[in-house]
Amino acid sequence: MEAARARKKTTGSSGLQKQRRQEGRTAWLFSAPALLLLTVFLVAPFLMAFAFAFTNQRLIPNPNLPTEFIGLRNFLRLLMDTTFYRALSNNFIFAAVVVPIQTAFALALAMLVNRKVRYVNLFRTIYFSPVVTTMVVVSIVWFFLFNPGEGFINQALKFLTFGRARPLDWLRSPRLAFPAIMFFSVWQGVGFQMIIFLAGLQDIPAELYEAAQVDGAGSWRRFASVTLPQLRNTTIFVVVATTILAFKLFTQVWVLTRGGPQNATMTTIVMLYRQGFQELRVGYASSIAVLFFLIVLVISLMQRLFLREGRDT
Amino acid sequence: MKKAGTYLLLVLLAFFFLFPVVFMLVSSLKNEEMQIIRDMSGLLGFIPYGDLGFQNYRDVFRQMNFGRFMFNSVFITCSTVVGGLLVNSMIAYALARLRFRGRRLILAVIVALIIIPNESVVIPLLLMVNRMGWIDSYHVQIVPYIADAFSIFLFYQFFINLPRELDEAAIVDGASRARIYWKLIIPLSRPVFASVAILQSIFRWGEFLWPLMVTRGEAYRPLPVAIQQFFSQDPKVWGDIFAFASMITIPLLVLFLLFQKWFVRSVAASGIKG
Numbered sequence: 001m002e003a004a005r006a007r008k009k010t011t012g013s014s015g016l017q018k019q020r021r022q023e024g025r026t027a028w029l030f031s032a033p034a035l036l037l038l039t040v041f042l043v044a045p046f047l048m049a050f051a052f053a054f055t056n057q058r059l060i061p062n063p064n065l066p067t068e069f070i071g072l073r074n075f076l077r078l079l080m081d082t083t084f085y086r087a088l089s090n091n092f093i094f095a096a097v098v099v100p101i102q103t104a105f106a107l108a109l110a111m112l113v114n115r116k117v118r119y120v121n122l123f124r125t126i127y128f129s130p131v132v133t134t135m136v137v138v139s140i141v142w143f144f145l146f147n148p149g150e151g152f153i154n155q156a157l158k159f160l161t162f163g164r165a166r167p168l169d170w171l172r173s174p175r176l177a178f179p180a181i182m183f184f185s186v187w188q189g190v191g192f193q194m195i196i197f198l199a200g201l202q203d204i205p206a207e208l209y210e211a212a213q214v215d216g217a218g219s220w221r222r223f224a225s226v227t228l229p230q231l232r233n234t235t236i237f238v239v240v241a242t243t244i245l246a247f248k249l250f251t252q253v254w255v256l257t258r259g260g261p262q263n264a265t266m267t268t269i270v271m272l273y274r275q276g277f278q279e280l281r282v283g284y285a286s287s288i289a290v291l292f293f294l295i296v297l298v299i300s301l302m303q304r305l306f307l308r309e310g311r312d313t
Numbered sequence: 314m315k316k317a318g319t320y321l322l323l324v325l326l327a328f329f330f331l332f333p334v335v336f337m338l339v340s341s342l343k344n345e346e347m348q349i350i351r352d353m354s355g356l357l358g359f360i361p362y363g364d365l366g367f368q369n370y371r372d373v374f375r376q377m378n379f380g381r382f383m384f385n386s387v388f389i390t391c392s393t394v395v396g397g398l399l400v401n402s403m404i405a406y407a408l409a410r411l412r413f414r415g416r417r418l419i420l421a422v423i424v425a426l427i428i429i430p431n432e433s434v435v436i437p438l439l440l441m442v443n444r445m446g447w448i449d450s451y452h453v454q455i456v457p458y459i460a461d462a463f464s465i466f467l468f469y470q471f472f473i474n475l476p477r478e479l480d481e482a483a484i485v486d487g488a489s490r491a492r493i494y495w496k497l498i499i500p501l502s503r504p505v506f507a508s509v510a511i512l513q514s515i516f517r518w519g520e521f522l523w524p525l526m527v528t529r530g531e532a533y534r535p536l537p538v539a540i541q542q543f544f545s546q547d548p549k550v551w552g553d554i555f556a557f558a559s560m561i562t563i564p565l566l567v568l569f570l571l572f573q574k575w576f577v578r579s580v581a582a583s584g585i586k587g
Contacts, residue, residue, distance in 0.1 A: 026490040027413035034404035037460035048437035126327045132569045134519040136537040137558045141333045150354040199581035251521045276436035277526050285436045293433040300428045
């Protein structure tokens with residue numbers, strides 16, 4: 001070490017090299033805490049999930065049931081698990097219904113609060129406020145609003161249909177529980193996407209609209225030929241982020257229905273929690289985690305694919 | 314005419330987004346449980362009238378260790394957010410403004426890590442912290458959530474756009490890298506620090522799945538888990554539930570109203586990936 005340093009000194013560029021080396025050392029010092037934490041609490045458990053998925057690992061070791069490699073048995077069992085099918089298809093249904101509605105709603109809201117009218121800031125604040133309301137609280141308040149019989153939603157529907165709508169038992173009905181959860185999930189989350197769209201709208205150069213106006217484009221054509229194409233990347237981001245959230249669905253369901261009635265609101269993460277935490281089946285839950293991750297990965301990769309395409313044109 | 318239509322729409326939507334929270338706040342002030350139930354089917358639920366007061370709030374404090382839950386949530390959220398600001402901005406500073414071998418590789422890995430959702434690692438993580446004897450503690454809820462790839466990415470994007478001459482001038486003056494980071498970069502980067510702090514506070518305050526798995530007793534239980542347990546008990550006393558729910562909502566709502574502009578900006582910043 002000393003000799004090497006001495007030799008470098010004689011070459012003349014020692015000052016610069018020493019500075020470089022010190023810069024490198026500082027950089028690693030600055031990076032070390034985050035790298036250590038990410039390795040231990042993200043990368044390691046992530047790799048463990050892949051390893052556990054092929055074993056019968058349990059949360060609390062059972063002396064009669066030693067942990068062993070069981071190949072693809074967890075995945076084969078998942079394939080035959082009707083609850084898992086229900087969970088996965090529920091996530092897809094949630095995404096298929098909520099993502100288009102929430103995206104379109106968010107865009108409409110963003111365009112509305114992008115208008116130059118007075119108090120518009122107040123309305124932005126109001127539309128965004130559900131986002132800062134904790135999901136557990138949101139779920140509990142909506143549980144009360146969805147009360148069977150005399151609940152506010154039932155009464156509001158009765159009022160809006162001039163007394164024709166019969167009161168429904170929203171959260172205890174296998175047919176209605178999931179739509180009810182979808183409804184207030186959109187209510188809670190749409191403000192977030194609205195702000196992202198708003199930022200996108202404000203980045204669109206005003207000249208584009210002026211040029212379209214000169215060409216005699218009406219408001220609908222301006223929307224179709226300027227706004228939508230200019231918001232392309234923003235929209236892709238919003239769609240992908242909302243889709244991933246749809247697959248993470250847990251809190252609302254756990255607070256209100258725990259996956260019931262009759263698995264009507266079962267989701268992938270509810271199942272993961274039940275298997276891994278309540279049934280202590282770490283191996284089986286890990287195989288769910290692996291499939292869940294692969295789905296999220298495919299969705300994310302699709303975003304990158306579309307984005308790249310967008311940049312080329 | 315068109316303007317009137319715009320306002321009508323704005324106001325109707327405002328009602329749509331406000332009514333559940335108003336309903337919660339108003340009901341929490343109604344001392345009589347029967348009145349809350351009676352009022353729930355109509356507009357009376359939104360009108361503070363009758364026997365109003367803080368009886369429900371007092372009940373919440375009397376029936377359970379609410380102060381403890383509140384302290385737990387505040388302590389866990391603050392520690393995670395403050396620790397995260399430091400740790401994540403430090404690595405982002407190194408990646409954005411220092412030259413060292415392995416820089417590109419680390420950056421690529423961090424960007425890739427953004428994709429991994431917490432939900433896909435919680436089960437092995439649970440096994441890990443269980444073996445480490447961390448169950449039922451503060452650190453089990455803080456330490457795993459300090460480093461965050463997405464926060465690092467947000468910091469990195471901000472730091473890389475600061476003018477290069479800043480560091481160079483400071484180095485000529487003989488300042489160390491640590492000093493530059495502390496005295497120069499941090500003060501110049503308030504917007505991104507605010508953004509990350511706000512986004513992380515929203516997420517950490519509402520964290521549910523992880524504390525549900527790693528807290529057993531009441532000692533380290535945060536608010537979302539506490540209210541869920543309270544809510545699951547029958548018979549439900551709605552006045553108390555709404556008072557509890559209001560006390561979880563109000564702190565973040567007040568912060569939001571105070572730093573409204575920053576909230577909006579930080580959410581917009583989280584969408585710049587596209």
